[in-house]
Amino acid sequence: MPRKLTHQTKSLLLVAFLLLIWWFTPVFFKRWTNIAFHEFQAPAWTGLSYLRDLRSYWVLRSYRKSELIEAGVEMSRLNAAYMLRNQQADFLDREIERLEAFYEMPSYEQFHYEVARVVRRDLTAWWQQLVIRKGVNYGIKTGQAVVFSGGVVGRVSSVGAYTSTVELISSPHFRAAAHIEGDERPVEFRGGDNPGLLPATGHVSTVPADIIATLKEPVRLTSSRLGGVFPDGLTLGWIYSLDPSPDGLFQTGKVMLDPRLKHVREVAVLIPFEPRPGAEEQ
Amino acid sequence: MVPMRRHYKKAPERQDNPVNTRIYLMYVVIGICMVALLCGLAYRQLIQQESFAAAAERQNYRRILMPGPRGIIYDRKGRVLVGNRPLFSAVVYLNELRTEFREEYFNLVRRQRDLGLNPDRYAMNIEARRNVVMRYMNRLNSLLEEEFTVDSTDIERHFSQSLLLPFPLITDLSPEDYAILIEQVPIDSPIQIISGNARWYPYGEAAAHTLGFVSDSTEFPEGTLPGETLLTFRNEAQVGRSGLEKSFNNHLQGTTGGEIWSVDPGGFQHERVVHEVPSKGQDLTISLDIDIQQAAEAAMGTKTGAVVAIEIETGEVLALVSKPAYDLNDTAPYISFEVDREIREKGAWLNRAIQGLYPPGSTFKLVTAMASLRAGAVDENTIVYCPGYFQVGRRRFHCHRRSGHGEENLIGAIRDSCNVFFYDRGTEIGVWAIANEARRFHLDRKTGIELPAETGRMLVPDPEWKAARFYGEGWFEGDTANMAIGQGFLLLTPLQMATFASSLARGVEFLQPTLLHDAGEAEVDNPISLRPEQMALVREGMRQAGERGTARLAGNPNMPVAGKTGTAQVRKDGRPTTLAWFVGYAPVQNPRIAVAVMVEGVPEEETNYGGGSTAAPIAKSVFQQYLGM
Numbered sequence: 042m043p044r045k046l047t048h049q050t051k052s053l054l055l056v057a058f059l060l061l062i063w064w065f066t067p068v069f070f071k072r073w074t075n076i077a078f079h080e081f082q083a084p085a086w087t088g089l090s091y092l093r094d095l096r097s098y099w100v101l102r103s104y105r106k107s108e109l110i111e112a113g114v115e116m117s118r119l120n121a122a123y124m125l126r127n128q129q130a131d132f133l134d135r136e137i138e139r140l141e142a143f144y145e146m147p148s149y150e151q152f153h154y155e156v157a158r159v160v161r162r163d164l165t166a167w168w169q170q171l172v173i174r175k176g177v178n179y180g181i182k183t184g185q186a187v188v189f190s191g192g193v194v195g196r197v198s199s200v201g202a203y204t205s206t207v208e209l210i211s212s213p214h215f216r217a218a219a220h221i222e223g224d225e226r227p228v229e230f231r232g233g234d235n236p237g238l239l240p241a242t243g244h245v246s247t248v249p250a251d252i253i254a255t256l257k258e259p260v261r262l263t264s265s266r267l268g269g270v271f272p273d274g275l276t277l278g279w280i281y282s283l284d285p286s287p288d289g290l291f292q293t294g295k296v297m298l299d300p301r302l303k304h305v306r307e308v309a310v311l312i313p314f315e316p317r318p319g320a321e322e323q
Numbered sequence: 324m325v326p327m328r329r330h331y332k333k334a335p336e337r338q339d340n341p342v343n344t345r346i347y348l349m350y351v352v353i354g355i356c357m358v359a360l361l362c363g364l365a366y367r368q369l370i371q372q373e374s375f376a377a378a379a380e381r382q383n384y385r386r387i388l389m390p391g392p393r394g395i396i397y398d399r400k401g402r403v404l405v406g407n408r409p410l411f412s413a414v415v416y417l418n419e420l421r422t423e424f425r426e427e428y429f430n431l432v433r434r435q436r437d438l439g440l441n442p443d444r445y446a447m448n449i450e451a452r453r454n455v456v457m458r459y460m461n462r463l464n465s466l467l468e469e470e471f472t473v474d475s476t477d478i479e480r481h482f483s484q485s486l487l488l489p490f491p492l493i494t495d496l497s498p499e500d501y502a503i504l505i506e507q508v509p510i511d512s513p514i515q516i517i518s519g520n521a522r523w524y525p526y527g528e529a530a531a532h533t534l535g536f537v538s539d540s541t542e543f544p545e546g547t548l549p550g551e552t553l554l555t556f557r558n559e560a561q562v563g564r565s566g567l568e569k570s571f572n573n574h575l576q577g578t579t580g581g582e583i584w585s586v587d588p589g590g591f592q593h594e595r596v597v598h599e600v601p602s603k604g605q606d607l608t609i610s611l612d613i614d615i616q617q618a619a620e621a622a623m624g625t626k627t628g629a630v631v632a633i634e635i636e637t638g639e640v641l642a643l644v645s646k647p648a649y650d651l652n653d654t655a656p657y658i659s660f661e662v663d664r665e666i667r668e669k670g671a672w673l674n675r676a677i678q679g680l681y682p683p684g685s686t687f688k689l690v691t692a693m694a695s696l697r698a699g700a701v702d703e704n705t706i707v708y709c710p711g712y713f714q715v716g717r718r719r720f721h722c723h724r725r726s727g728h729g730e731e732n733l734i735g736a737i738r739d740s741c742n743v744f745f746y747d748r749g750t751e752i753g754v755w756a757i758a759n760e761a762r763r764f765h766l767d768r769k770t771g772i773e774l775p776a777e778t779g780r781m782l783v784p785d786p787e788w789k790a791a792r793f794y795g796e797g798w799f800e801g802d803t804a805n806m807a808i809g810q811g812f813l814l815l816t817p818l819q820m821a822t823f824a825s826s827l828a829r830g831v832e833f834l835q836p837t838l839l840h841d842a843g844e845a846e847v848d849n850p851i852s853l854r855p856e857q858m859a860l861v862r863e864g865m866r867q868a869g870e871r872g873t874a875r876l877a878g879n880p881n882m883p884v885a886g887k888t889g890t891a892q893v894r895k896d897g898r899p900t901t902l903a904w905f906v907g908y909a910p911v912q913n914p915r916i917a918v919a920v921m922v923e924g925v926p927e928e929e930t931n932y933g934g935g936s937t938a939a940p941i942a943k944s945v946f947q948q949y950l951g952m
Contacts (some may be wrong), residue, residue, distance in 0.1 A: 218502030268506025
């Protein structure tokens, strides 16, 4: 009987032993294992992502010629519209440069955009992150801002050789400085508890008491350059109501995030331009 | 024959042998012990139960009190004079650094042993804590490009006295620094960015002495949070230290909230069991009109002195200026040594309107005039010839016009501020009549305005006072002459003179000044017990002074003012100088506002301030602002 018991518990003891070894394993080894495991998985994720792209390609190939012509015409229209908007943007850029020169203001810090495909989503109550198909090989670094057409996606939380992990703004571990649109005072934005199925939300605090948000007239929460990561004016979400804090100085509220965050397939990492050598001396 | 062996029956063993007795004794002893234990148990369980429960509670729970923010102070038109502004701070919870403290401590001890030294464990503990906290501070420094440090004394004090409260690393972060930290400090870091509030003064220096300042203190009411017997940590509240902030501290003070935490044996936080949200204190609407206040302050410029304006109908103080002043924003969230020194060096701590004591000069002639009317020494036909001086014994008292005013009646004497007229009438009626008249107008006591530290050392002298003060020295006629024109020993505050002017305008002996707006009916004392025709003489004298006399610069043809100026001779820092005074009211026919202005001369600059030339134009700015003319 005791022998049988020992036999039965052998596997459990082994697990306990391994856990004990892991417990005492040096931190650098654990970290190395973590990175190695991530890098080991990354090609598989990337490969799968390419396969999905290929599948999309063949799906598109299966369309009839007339449909493609129609789509082409629509795309031409869109292209024309975007070209027009690009021209307007160029004009505004030049205007900004002119005003900066006129008021002798330092030039606005510029970024270049590194567009990357999303290869994996991890959207649970614990994690809210994406893996994108570009890493150190494209100059991406931890902490850089990630955006999409709907506004802010999140921040790069770790970078691998060919992939990067992005912490979404819906993550409970995400915090950023923000502005209420049209107001210069910084407020605090935090991701919320988002179990995955419900629309993503965040939480805003230290909103000045004079800001009003209603269901009919919600206010837009935008990113702030003050924090040093995001440029000004990118959408974080919308606020429909604000509750006053007990001290009467601030308000807090829930932020409704863009529902497309959960399905985003392509994002852009904002990589700040490195200052040119000798630029400061000039 | 073999004798038959006798068989003895074996005697039974004795039951009550000595051993058994001892056992019984033992039973008894054990029984007594058990009873004693049971009694002790019962005593502890039934009688001492409450105190043990309380002790256990004290040991297992900690209470943190959080004061509520203070109420807002508004002026009479609802403009914010004192508000609250956000105060962002970077703090660290020492509670969350236990493991790091321990690791750092072992590292330090190991290092000492490697060097062959015997480690001082107490010192190592202190150093370990400082090193760890400094590590976090350095992290903030690198983000903000600053060079803040932490003091191990502060850490130890906090560790021993306020372990459950956050330890401040950087207080009063700028909005930019706040944004950087909330974005770049990880959310689960022991460093937390917390928001509080500090007093905010949108008008800076305006009404600084009246509004007052606050300072951090742990002395505040406990509120309704249970657990009075628990070990309690108090966050610092803002407590009024001067001005209205002090007078109405209880009104403005918020309701205290707080938390009760269960703690582990080391005293570190485990779980929050009670949470009560603090709430804001009540707001306060005061009588000041910030426009009038600012107009008065602007008119004073860089001069030293005071201005008080009172609404005659209500007794509400519309402006209360004391110069030099200080920017109240420099006092929040605390007064630094540099700010304190700067304020002290320019003498700005003193609220000259309620604490400064000055001879009122010729403005006091109005009191002498009423005393003379009451004594029957003056009427509308009384004429006194002014040759430019008045002889008292062997001493000659001069009029301010050395060539003399010629024949003057009461109206003319007030209009021209003729000293000789009042020397003559004052010495005629005597010191007691003048002193009693002054006392009738409450000039010998505090006004009772809702401000702390109003001086009570004002002085309306009389022979008894002089005898007591100067070891039996007698009262001379010269003293009476001096007092009749507001010189000599007489000392009053600008607020008293403003109250006097408003009382005179209203026809009462005392109009209670107040700093509260809409506080109800004005509080007044008896009507001035002079006949209307007698009062009319005084008022006409003031009207003519405002129209074409010494106070003419206080009004204009569209804004007739009744006033009286004064230029008192004083010695400041051992050197002679003047005090320029004005008291008066407007409009003449239907008085609505009374003003008193006092400007101190500066001996070093040899200023030649006069009541008519210096104080009256300042009063004019106040009248214009209030009457809109």
